[in-house]
Amino acid sequence: IRDCLRGRLDSQSGRLILGGLREYVNKLVNADRILIVACGTSWHAGLVAEYFFEEFCRIPVEVEYASEFRYRNPVIREGDVVIAISQSGETADTLAAIELAKSKGAIIFGVCNVVGSSIARATHAGAYTHAGPEIGVASTKAFTAQLTVLNMIALIVAQKKGTITEQKLHELLTEMENIPEKVEKALKLNDQIQEIAATFKDARNFIYLGRGYNFPVALEGALKLKEISYIHAEGYPAAEMKHGPIALIDEEMPVVFIATRDSSYEKVVSNIQEVKARKGRVISVVTEGDQQIPKMSEFVIEVPAVHEALMPMVSVIPLQLLSYHIAVMRGCNVDQPRNLAKSVTV
């Protein structure tokens, strides 16, 4: 990562991950706007990237479902750069969105897992995630890999634009280097999460709530549960709860809060109070050592402390495990969920 950031895109790691950017990186640096198009889990990775690019690169970002973008008449101006994200590299909606944006003169970057895939070939430049094949249909490790690559691209752009201080860059890089260890620690939560899954395996609905960088994680947690266990689940920004979903909360509703220590912590505390006042069953993902939220929760999952902008790579792990165990307990085939295809090519 450090090699890449020092502009050594020719180094071994630089070539592997970001070599494809070399000629086009300045298009991103000078972009007036970044449009991200993707579907499903990849779209959630795009939402995290929106927060990250806007915070550190100060470039406006819009994230769109490729399946909507392709069927409308989007405004694309000179100076816009499109980033298409896809695990399989074959998703028909994403491919069509790329072709549409290209026909309007946009420069397209791809973030794909599969080398030589249709999306990789259709883009002007891009970066491979090299996460290996997803064994199951539902995307999991691809999400973490997409975030890693998108963060790396954003940090390179931020450094070139001068929108990040050396100190902040150093802090984020050090955190990035520690992510694998923290993800491994999060994976060790497996047994504890299995017990939580046993309590909620017969639930008919779930709500997932998070704010800031953890909002897309709430969406992803809900999507994973829907995809592999067929339980209805909704993900919302925690502050949106009062604008509707709060009506769903009663003593039977499990509400998963992604409530790690960050700048919106106090606000999340009030959201938890609102759920508790309606007797919702609170399951919280918190930062190790947190004192306040565990006291308010029926179940607590502790993840290692991470800079808030990088937390999604860690906070998503317990949610993936929760979906996995609930699905297994319900007798669902987690690798081949009904109605889902590995790559949605129609």
Ligand code: F1P
């Ligand atoms: C997008 C996606 C996945 C989802 C499922 C269906 O695929 O929606 O996120 O888990 O497999 O396809 P991709 O464009 O990232 O390959």
